Every structure is written in structure tokens, then in C-alpha cells.
Amino acid sequence: MERVMRLGSANAVVIFSKSNCCISYTIKMLINGFGANPLVYELDEHQNGSEIEQALVAMGCDPCVPAVFIGTKFIGGSNEVMSLNVQGKLKPMLIKANAIWL
Numbered sequence: 001m002e003r004v005m006r007l008g009s010a011n012a013v014v015i016f017s018k019s020n021c022c023i024s025y026t027i028k029m030l031i032n033g034f035g036a037n038p039l040v041y042e043l044d045e046h047q048n049g050s051e052i053e054q055a056l057v058a059m060g061c062d063p064c065v066p067a068v069f070i071g072t073k074f075i076g077g078s079n080e081v082m083s084l085n086v087q088g089k090l091k092p093m094l095i096k097a098n099a100i101w102l
Contacts, residue, residue: 008069011039071097
């Protein structure tokens with residue numbers, strides 16, 4: 001879990017994803033649509049992907065992808081990110097993390 005938290009704090013926005021996951025793709029496009037440039041770890045292409053996946057599950061992320069960190073804070077999966085967007089809270093969160101500028 002420590003490794004995931006360290007990787008999650010490597011950029012203003014970090015997304016743990018799988019290259020063949022359509023929900024992960026949707027979350028990446030949503031965040032890119034605000035102008036953010038997230039650091040994306042494709043677990044199916046990462047040499048330690050299975051270890052990272054197990055750590056994400058241990059953190060309560062089920063399914064394990066997508067898993068999103070914004071400003072070093074673990075936000076959660078697609079439901080949490082979409083809820084923040086619908087509530088109008090995602091964009092301010094991205095601005096606060098210096099992931100996007102006005």
C-alpha cells in the first residue's frame with residue numbers, strides 16, 4: 001500500500017488503469033477534458049501491476065481500476081470521480097491540486 005501511495009503522489013493527478021478497461025478510458029478522457037495531464041499507470045503493462053492491483057483492492061478499490069489520486073489524495077474509483085463531476089466539485093479539486101489553471 002505504501003508503494004501505491006508513493007506512486008499516487010508523483011503528480012497532481014494519478015490514474016491507475018488497465019489499457020483494455022472502457023471505464024478507465026472514460027475517466028481518463030473526463031480528466032483530460034478539463035485540461036489536466038494525469039500520470040497514468042496501466043497495470044496490465046506495468047512490471048509490478050499485479051502487486052499494485054492487490055494494494056488497490058486492500059485500500060478498498062473494488063474493482064481496482066480506475067483508481068484516481070488528485071493532489072496526493074486517494075479519491076476512489078469511477079463512481080467517486082463521476083459523483084464529484086456531477087456535483088461540480090471535480091474541476092475545483094483539479095484547480096486546487098494545480099492540475100489545471102484558469
